[in-house]
Amino acid sequence: MSIKHIARTSYRALWVNKSRSFLTVLGVLIGIASIIMMMSIGKGAENLILGEIGGLGAETVVVRPGQEPTGPTDVAETLLGDSLKDRDVDLLRKKSNVPDVIEVSPFVIVPGSVSYGGDTYRPMVIGGAADFFIDSFDAYPEEGVLFDESDTRQKANVAVIGSKVKEELFGDKSPIGESIRIKNQSFKVVGSLAPRGQVAFFDIDDLVIVPHTTAMTYILGIDYYHEIILTAKSADMVEYVIEDVTRTLREAHGITDPDKDDFFAVSQQGLADQIQIIIGSLTAFLSSVVAIALVVGGVGVMNIMLVSITERTREIGLRKAVGATKKNIMNQFLFEAVLLTSIGGVIGIILGGTLAFLISLVLAQTVAPAWTFTFPISAVFLGLGVTSLVGLVFGLYPAKKAAEKDPIEALRYE
Amino acid sequence: MSKLIKATNLKRVYGSGEVETVALKDASLEIEKGEFVSIMGPSGSGKSTLLHILGMLDRQTEGTYEFDGKTIDEYDETQLANLRNESLGFVFQTFNLLPRTTVLENVQLPLIYSDVKESEWSDMAVKAIKAVNLEHRLEHETGQLSGGERQRVAIARALVNDPDVIFADEPTGNLDTKAGIDLMSIITDLNKEGKTIVIVTHEEEIAAYSRRMIKLRDGLIEEDKKISK
Numbered sequence: 001m002s003i004k005h006i007a008r009t010s011y012r013a014l015w016v017n018k019s020r021s022f023l024t025v026l027g028v029l030i031g032i033a034s035i036i037m038m039m040s041i042g043k044g045a046e047n048l049i050l051g052e053i054g055g056l057g058a059e060t061v062v063v064r065p066g067q068e069p070t071g072p073t074d075v076a077e078t079l080l081g082d083s084l085k086d087r088d089v090d091l092l093r094k095k096s097n098v099p100d101v102i103e104v105s106p107f108v109i110v111p112g113s114v115s116y117g118g119d120t121y122r123p124m125v126i127g128g129a130a131d132f133f134i135d136s137f138d139a140y141p142e143e144g145v146l147f148d149e150s151d152t153r154q155k156a157n158v159a160v161i162g163s164k165v166k167e168e169l170f171g172d173k174s175p176i177g178e179s180i181r182i183k184n185q186s187f188k189v190v191g192s193l194a195p196r197g198q199v200a201f202f203d204i205d206d207l208v209i210v211p212h213t214t215a216m217t218y219i220l221g222i223d224y225y226h227e228i229i230l231t232a233k234s235a236d237m238v239e240y241v242i243e244d245v246t247r248t249l250r251e252a253h254g255i256t257d258p259d260k261d262d263f264f265a266v267s268q269q270g271l272a273d274q275i276q277i278i279i280g281s282l283t284a285f286l287s288s289v290v291a292i293a294l295v296v297g298g299v300g301v302m303n304i305m306l307v308s309i310t311e312r313t314r315e316i317g318l319r320k321a322v323g324a325t326k327k328n329i330m331n332q333f334l335f336e337a338v339l340l341t342s343i344g345g346v347i348g349i350i351l352g353g354t355l356a357f358l359i360s361l362v363l364a365q366t367v368a369p370a371w372t373f374t375f376p377i378s379a380v381f382l383g384l385g386v387t388s389l390v391g392l393v394f395g396l397y398p399a400k401k402a403a404e405k406d407p408i409e410a411l412r413y414e
Numbered sequence: 415m416s417k418l419i420k421a422t423n424l425k426r427v428y429g430s431g432e433v434e435t436v437a438l439k440d441a442s443l444e445i446e447k448g449e450f451v452s453i454m455g456p457s458g459s460g461k462s463t464l465l466h467i468l469g470m471l472d473r474q475t476e477g478t479y480e481f482d483g484k485t486i487d488e489y490d491e492t493q494l495a496n497l498r499n500e501s502l503g504f505v506f507q508t509f510n511l512l513p514r515t516t517v518l519e520n521v522q523l524p525l526i527y528s529d530v531k532e533s534e535w536s537d538m539a540v541k542a543i544k545a546v547n548l549e550h551r552l553e554h555e556t557g558q559l560s561g562g563e564r565q566r567v568a569i570a571r572a573l574v575n576d577p578d579v580i581f582a583d584e585p586t587g588n589l590d591t592k593a594g595i596d597l598m599s600i601i602t603d604l605n606k607e608g609k610t611i612v613i614v615t616h617e618e619e620i621a622a623y624s625r626r627m628i629k630l631r632d633g634l635i636e637e638d639k640k641i642s643k
Binding site for chain 1: 466469471472491492494495498500501504506510512514515522523524526527532571575593
């Protein structure tokens with residue numbers, strides 16, 4: 001029996017019961033659509049974050065409090081740690097400790113909103129060195145100046161604002177010399193930046209930079225940093241810088257067991273690897289949860305195949321009488337099950353891809369302008385492979401049952 | 415004429431122990447090529463069982479069966495399926511056509527399980543359909559046909575592989591008298607052209623078309639006689 005005739009027979013059998021076939025395969029379809037969607041969005045998130053990290057530059061080393069994250073829950077810890085203090089920054093700045101570094105810049109993140117007159121806006125507020133950020137992000141002041149080290153030393157209430165912040169609070173008016181409020185503190189705007197867009201997690205246009213000393217003392221009331229960014233002399237030296245930083249801080253914090261580190265230093269590459277691991281494991285976890293839907297869908301397929309075989313008992317008897325072997329019958333029903341689930345797989349892949357595309361559009365319009373739609377080709381092969389496998393596995397038992405039917409009993413079946 | 419079927423001391427027992435039923439006690443018969451044999455008997459006489467064994471859809475519990483000079487008792491299921499495909503044709507009381515499928519495709523069905531090249535299927539099927547006078551119905555679906563026409567499609571299907579013998583199990587059972595007579599005249603013509611026919615029936619009028627009548631009762635052959643015409 002040629003594949004062509006198996007295919008035609010299967011197609012006809014499925015087409016006769018169009019709605020039943022569709023409902024049967026819905027479980028498989030939804031399962032595959034969800035997996036495809038998850039993989040696509042996971043990949044999109046990964047690309048987005050990797051792109052952002054890439055914006056930091058290959059010479060950058062980031063030091064954060066807490067343990068190096070290996071899973072999603074560890075990330076929260078690094079935001080709450082209080083182990084990086086002034087003394088650490090001073091030690092890292094010493095050439096004798098970390099020789100291959102050009103710049104050491106600590107910063108803190110200030111939650112909350114900014115207001116001017118009656119207007120309130122929620123930009124990203126960070127406490128750090130204005131010139132460091134501006135250099136790192138390749139931005140420049142459009143109006144006014146940047147605050148400098150003496151402002152930082154004096155804990156001056158000065159701020160540099162991004163172009164979007166300026167537009168939201170001041171409109172066409174010049175912001176220079178005006179006072180804005182962050183929490184309960186008043187800050188004088190000394191400079192506003194030209195539009196720059198998103199670089200390395202920071203939407204420069206949506207940024208307000210104040211001296212970290214002022215932020216820590218008057219706004220946050222803390223004596224530790226959220227992050228220290230170091231710039232190595234060259235990308236090749238990043239590894240040495242990480243070694244030196246780790247050694248210096250372990251000494252300073254009196255840590256002998258590396259497992260008890262209360263900080264971690266990573267390069268851009270290290271950060272990228274971490275993110276990939278976290279997103280990859282998240283995607284895999286979610287996909288495996290969704291895979292349960294495939295099993296449920298497969299059981300549905302098996303159920304309907306059994307019904308179909310009972311309905312077609314006489315047909316099976318007749319086919320055997322005119323010369324169909326067990327193998328012929330088995331192949332026919334197995335093919336039918338695989339065809340059914342594969343059709344579900346194809347529709348599922350298209351549906352999942354479409355949904356992921358729409359979600360990408362929404363994300364790009366709202367929270368993540370740099371988001372791009374990614375459709376992993378591997379997901380297509382995986383989807384088709386998995387659906388065919390579901391058809392094979394769950395079609396095997398019904399097909400075997402069909403093949404085992406006794407022709408005489410089958411022909412007599414009412 | 416040479417022997418096509420040689421069955422010796424066929425016995426068929428269903429079940430075992432308390433529920434054991436003997437459907438066929440001891441039947442021996444020989445059928446030569448070109449014969450037109452009817453098997454008669456009341457229900458429960460074992461006539462269908464005998465037909466199923468001769469048609470290789472069932473196996474005897476005891477006895478031997480030689481078909482065309484070969485003892486097929488040791489054949490496995492696949493070998494039997496192939497032999498049915500090449501050498502036998504079946505006509506059933508309930509037609510057993512594929513629904514929502516054209517006459518042509520129904521008649522081609524045995525060929526898809528055969529070694530015959532696909533390019534020849536259509537010609538072979540059309541030839542068989544012409545033999546039952548249905549060439550004007552080739553592309554009709556079986557649901558559009560009358561009972562008599564459907565049974566003629568079934569005969570065409572049985573003919574398509576040019577079998578050594580056609581087994582018909584109560585072929586007129588679901589037809590009215592007129593359609594039954596038409597069908598029997600087609601079967602008679604096929605026999606005249608040389609086909610071996612074995613037909614199971616409980617109607618004397620139908621058996622009267624044949625040239626040899628075997629009567630079964632309680633699993634035994636009660637009578638085996640030539641019908642003189």
